[in-house]
Amino acid sequence: MLRAHWWAAVAAVTRQVGDLEVAEDAVQDACAAALAQWPAEGLPASPRGWLIGTARHKALDRLRRERRRADKEAEAMREEAALPVTGWAAGTDDELALIFTCCHPALDPAARVGLTLRCVCGLTTAEIAAAFCVPEPTMAQRLVRAKRKIRQAGIAFRVPGREDLPARLGAVLRVVYLVFTEGHLAADGDALIRGDLCDQAIRLARALTALLPGEPEVTGLLALLLLTDARRDARLSPAGDLVLLAEQDRGRWDRAMIDEGEMLVEQALRLGRPGTYQIQAAIAACHSGVATAADTDWREIALLYAELIRYEPSPMVVANRAVAVAMSEGPAAGLVILDTVGGDGRLARWPQLHIARAELLRRLGRRAEAVAAYEAALALEPPSPERAYLARRMRELR
């Protein structure tokens, strides 16, 4: 329940005291005070107002103690006098300003993700470190460095203007997407924390959709995350092995999430400003909209991937298009496209390329080459559920 108010509280206090680090520590202290006080004294009339008010006092106390920030304190004191003490609604602009600050392109990309999970989602440093499989002191250091850079470099706490919005919004959406994929792909970590990352990403995308209703890419991202996460329960077998899309029990897909995702992607595309997340969501909807894998419209999916290449000309998108073409026109046609990107050094280190090649070679009856491609994929040490799947495929071929 405290976490539900975290974003607004950190945003409001940062606005008032002008320092993200001080604000975040103060909100943390206010939450501790709430846990001590509320059970005994009952809930305040406005829990959010109480948290913000308490955190603000704690932040100002700290700034008073730190004489070296005398000017910031004076500024904060002036602002405090102008603000009503309780019951005020946190400005949505402050919440947006907070996430835009955490995702500022002048910050290290890995730090942006951590900072967003800490300052916006309210995850503890220990939780974030566990989710990204790094030692807690490493993550703590990364967060401290990022907050220091925000202060020292003069990164403004504000929503970017119209001309900067597309690029800056792209950086924010990228962070939300990375939070999700970290939870979605690395299935061999602590499952509980991983699933929590998917939930956090969806929560962020939902909040951003409410804050920026006219931005189709925001809606597109929310749709993509919902349509992908709808398959969460069907993605792993009871033994923890990865289950491919074609072999998943579609009865275990979350229908409510699919319905919402499909509705959102249509709504976004109607605005006539397509983008990478909307197209990826449309591709996901091609899968969720049919009753069996055999009904999949691969021609439509291949066309959508061709469209996606215009926005994201990466060899991975080309590889995905090759798979879709193989499904609609036959494995030989797909293999031709795959081999055009196979020389890319970056892609050669991507296990999915070798898995895709192996599948097509297997379907063409080129067994020895298929086994070699599976071996190349295994050599790149994919996550353990995928390793189990690859080993199974190789046994079938030998």
Add this chain to the structure above:
Amino acid sequence: MVKYMFLLYGRPEDQLPEPGTEEFERMRAEWGAATGAMARAGVLLDCAPLQPPAAATTVRVRDGETLLTDGPAAEIKEHFGGYTLVECADLDEALKWAATLPAAHAGKVEVRPVVQVVAPAEQPAG
């Protein structure tokens, strides 16, 4: 307002063109356009190119002894070739101005906030 120092880096082989040549005039026009716009916007405090790294002397003091080395502080592929000092509202504004400099296109510009130094006599009491 924050002061930002733009540190201009270029390739060592990029020599300043000879005065009087067409290249020199083109360079002067490009820089004049970029810094003129900064001056008109009221953000420019100072700017200057530096003599080449060969003219540099690096100073270190170790255990009370001043050590001088001929040349720049670090042997790197790109050298520090000049600076621009601006005063802006925040980093976003500074980054925009930095990107308008010819050095950002031919080389790189490192944007560094300047620490506001208060002389001891000016420090508020208490």
